[in-house]
Amino acid sequence: MKLQILLTISTLLLSCVHSANGDIVAGYVPAWKDVSNIDPSKFTHVNIAFAEPLANGTLSFESSFVVPEFVDKAKKAGTRVLLGLGGWSGSIYFSDILKSPDTRSKLISEVAEFVKSNHLDGVDMDWITNECNKADIQNDASNLLVFLQELRQKLDSGSVQYKPTVSLGVGIKPFVGPNGPLEDVSEYANLVDYIAILAYDMNSSQSNTTGPNAPLNYELGRGVQYSLISAIDSWTKAKFPADKILAGIAFYGRSLTTETDMSAEAWNLYQPHEEAVPRGDDDDGLWADKCSNKPPSYSGIWSYNNLRRQHVLNSPEAAESPWRRYWDSISLTPWVFNPVSKTFISYDDQASIRAKVDYVKGRGLKGVSIYDVTMDYKDELLNAIRNVIKPDGLQQPPAAQSTTSSNIGLSSSALNSSQTPAPTSSDKRLPEQASSTSSLSSAPTSGSSGGSGSGGSGSGSGSGSGSGSGSGSSSGNNSNSENKLPHVGDSCNQSGYRCLAEDGKSPQFILCAAGMWVQLQCGSGTACVQDSNSIYCDWPR
Numbered sequence: 001m002k003l004q005i006l007l008t009i010s011t012l013l014l015s016c017v018h019s020a021n022g023d024i025v026a027g028y029v030p031a032w033k034d035v036s037n038i039d040p041s042k043f044t045h046v047n048i049a050f051a052e053p054l055a056n057g058t059l060s061f062e063s064s065f066v067v068p069e070f071v072d073k074a075k076k077a078g079t080r081v082l083l084g085l086g087g088w089s090g091s092i093y094f095s096d097i098l099k100s101p102d103t104r105s106k107l108i109s110e111v112a113e114f115v116k117s118n119h120l121d122g123v124d125m126d127w128i129t130n131e132c133n134k135a136d137i138q139n140d141a142s143n144l145l146v147f148l149q150e151l152r153q154k155l156d157s158g159s160v161q162y163k164p165t166v167s168l169g170v171g172i173k174p175f176v177g178p179n180g181p182l183e184d185v186s187e188y189a190n191l192v193d194y195i196a197i198l199a200y201d202m203n204s205s206q207s208n209t210t211g212p213n214a215p216l217n218y219e220l221g222r223g224v225q226y227s228l229i230s231a232i233d234s235w236t237k238a239k240f241p242a243d244k245i246l247a248g249i250a251f252y253g254r255s256l257t258t259e260t261d262m263s264a265e266a267w268n269l270y271q272p273h274e275e276a277v278p279r280g281d282d283d284d285g286l287w288a289d290k291c292s293n294k295p296p297s298y299s300g301i302w303s304y305n306n307l308r309r310q311h312v313l314n315s316p317e318a319a320e321s322p323w324r325r326y327w328d329s330i331s332l333t334p335w336v337f338n339p340v341s342k343t344f345i346s347y348d349d350q351a352s353i354r355a356k357v358d359y360v361k362g363r364g365l366k367g368v369s370i371y372d373v374t375m376d377y378k379d380e381l382l383n384a385i386r387n388v389i390k391p392d393g394l395q396q397p398p399a400a401q402s403t404t405s406s407n408i409g410l411s412s413s414a415l416n417s418s419q420t421p422a423p424t425s426s427d428k429r430l431p432e433q434a435s436s437t438s439s440l441s442s443a444p445t446s447g448s449s450g451g452s453g454s455g456g457s458g459s460g461s462g463s464g465s466g467s468g469s470g471s472g473s474s475s476g477n478n479s480n481s482e483n484k485l486p487h488v489g490d491s492c493n494q495s496g497y498r499c500l501a502e503d504g505k506s507p508q509f510i511l512c513a514a515g516m517w518v519q520l521q522c523g524s525g526t527a528c529v530q531d532s533n534s535i536y537c538d539w540p541r
Contacts, residue, residue, distance in 0.1 A: 022391040024246055024367030026167075026196065028084065029070065031063040033374050040074035042382060044391050045165070046373070047082045047124040051114065052090030057097050057106030059114060071118070080121040082165055083114055087126050089290045094127050095134045098143040104150065112154045115164065122155065122165030122193075129171065132290060141175040141182060148191040168195045169248075169369070172202075172231035174238040186239040193244070196369035197235065199228040200250035203346065205277045205300065209270040210258060213346040214250045215331030216356050217520055222270045227331070228356060229520065232363060242364045247356060249368050249385070251375035253307070253347025255280055255300040262337045262344060269328045269335060271344075278343055281306035302345055303375035312336060316350045316380055327351075332518065350384040355518070357388045362497065362511060367391070486510060486517045499528035 026045040029035055040046055048071065051061040074081050086094065097103040111123055127144070129135065136143075148166070155164040168188075174181045175188070202224045203211030211223035218227040228247055236242050256273040265271070277300040286296040307313050311320045313336070319325040322340045327333075332355040335346045348356075360368060367389055376382050485498060492512035500508040500519070509528040510517045 023389045024194065025370070025385060025389055025391060026246060026367065027370040027373040029067075030372050030374065031061070031067050033372075035067075035070050035374060038070070038373050039077075040070065040079045041077035042379070042386065043074075043079055043370075043373070044367070045080045045082060045121075045167075046074055047084040047167075048120075049084035049372070050087035050090045050126070051083055051085050051111075052087070053085070053093050053097055053107055053110075055093045055096065055103075057103035057110065059107075059110045061114070071120070075119065080165055082122045082124045082167065083111065083118075083120050085111065085123055085125045086128060086169075088128050088130065089132075091126070091128045091130070091133050092290075093134070095136050095140055095143075098147045099136060099139060104143075104147055108147070108151050108154050111151065112158055115155065116158055122167070123151070124165075124167045124169060124196075126169035126198075128169075132292070137176060138178050141177045144175065145187060145191075148188065152191050165193045166191065167193055167246075169198050170195045170235075172197060172199055172226050173234050174240070181234065182238055184239050185235070189240050189244055194246055194366050195235070195240065195244065196246040196248050197228070197231045198248040198369075198371070199226075199231045200248060200371070201254070202226055204254055205256060205273075205275070208272075210256055210262070210273050210335075210344050211270050211346065212328060212331040212333040212335070213252075213254045214248075214348055214352075215333055216352070216359060217330055217332065219270075219330045229359070232365070243366055245365045246367050246369040247360045247365055249353060249356060249370050249381075250348055251305075251370055251372065251381055252301050252303045253345045255302055255343055255345045258337075258342045258344050261339050261342065263324055263339050266324075266326055269326075269331070273344065278341075281310060302347060304347060304349070304381055305375050305377040307336075307345070307347060308377040308380075312345070313349075329518075332356075348381070350380055353381055353384045354388065357385050359511065361388060488517055488519045490517050492517050499530040501528070502530060504529045 022044070024044050025042070026047065027043045028049045029038070029046045030049050048067060051059045054060055071081050097107050114120070115123060152166055155166065174183075174185050176182070200214035202215060203209075203213060207224055209223060215223075215227040217229050218225055232242070232245065232247070235245060255278055257276065257278045259272040259274060262268070262271050277298050279298040280301040281303055283303065283306065284298050284301055287299060288296040302312070308316075312323050313325070314320040317325070319336050323336045323338050325334060325336050328335065333346060333352045334349050335344065337344050357368060368385055370382070370385075485500070486492065488510060497512075498510050498517075500506055500510060505527050507527050508519060510519050512518075
């Protein structure tokens with residue numbers, strides 16, 4: 001099975017340009033969309049999505065557009081190109097295939113041949129759980145481990161230049177075994193280069209209320225009790241190394257029709273919605289889900305590109321009438337509401353993505369994985385990522401604009417209340433930033449704390465970072481200014497962490513994210529402990 005790619009030796013060698021040891025900016029490339037305008041040089045890795053395994057272990061790969069040309073362009077740019085395996089409708093047979101040695105061997109051979117014949121750099125497997133996928137809770141996790149062992153051996157034995165990449169797109173909890181999520185997934189970590197936690201689609205039409213599509217943090221007792229932070233905590237607690245984890249970033253949002261006018265309670269992100277999903281953007285159409293017995297329906301998805309192009313947003317920070325933009329200070333995500341149609345959309349923008357990426361860097365993760373590369377608008381979201389994550393050899397964006405709260409929509413008042421309305425369509429100005437008195441609001445001096453943070457493996461899950469550690473670098477002697485606790489909402493210049501209490505009994509801490517100190521908390525039952533310029537979450541003292 002070939003994509004008919006003609007590559008020169010120099011093109012093949014360029015695929016090694018991006019450092020295997022550097023940060024990763026990966027992106028899903030949907031084979032059914034036109035990607036001729038996508039510049040692959042802005043990514044370290046791209047996943048061509050998706051090849052779907054059939055019941056007998058063979059592969060089905062359908063492309064509506066000319067994928068070979070994009071792959072060739074990516075290889076010339078030095079971007080590693082992976083075969084995306086599975087996906088939403090392509091995970092139906094994984095359970096049956098992996099339990100049989102014959103079909104498992106067949107699938108491995110098919111994948112290896114596809115990668116080799118098309119000069120790809122590896123495979124990204126996305127085993128998605130949904131209504132139509134068969135599941136064998138007793139054996140799926142152990143069968144996956146065997147599959148990865150055999151796949152790794154097959155791919156490595158056929159490589160003459162460098163080790164092929166094997167990655168996994170995973171859910172917000174570790175692989176499920178007979179007794180629930182596995183407590184130790186270190187064996188899996190030894191077989192893959194990295195995993196990407198697909199931390200989006202959390203609050204959807206299946207949820208009881210509206211809520212954030214991809215929260216960095218969740219609000220206790222409201223909405224789905226999961227977030228990117230709790231997902232990272234769950235995986236690191238299960239002994240998966242933080243430096244082999246990518247954070248999934250969505251370049252899209254989801255819409256719902258509410259039962260009431262949300263603008264009347266703009267502080268409340270969680271409100272009742274109708275069962276029927278409204279049509280999303282111009283690309284959304286009636287779709288018959290193969291994994292559901294329900295009649296064709298809309299997805300309700302809005303790409304960020306269409307939020308801008310269809311004038312829901314007239315700038316990254318402001319909505320166009322009759323839409324109104326709001327900011328949720330707990331999930332650190334924006335949302336818009338149309339009081340005429342009662343349409344709610346939760347999505348990610350430059351500010352929310354910057355907050356996520358700052359957290360990713362602070363926790364010591366490997367990078368990010370984007371779904372999908374076609375959904376951006378003039379690289380607004382991609383540049384928000386690339387201004388923070390700068391892998392070796394990756395083409396860099398134009399000089400970043402200031403990321404203080406005055407231009408990304410994170411106001412002091414927004415951070416001290418659950419939700420704060422953003423500027424209306426008639427007022428394009430952003431909320432004024434409160435004057436900062438923090439000693440950490442300017443570039444660190446020889447006696448200040450802060451610096452770039454690095455997170456260690458975590459334990460525990462919950463509304464905050466769970467058990468984990470963050471560290472900041474400093475130089476010089478300690479001074480009184482180092483002990484001054486910044487206020488939530490104060491500006492900050494570099495990654496850093498501070499516990500809000502010094503007694504080791506409070507779970508709350510503050511993190512420098514998106515140019516501002518924001519408040520988070522450790523996982524359920526744990527507390528923040530300050531250790532010089534580092535923090536970690538542990539049992540209360």
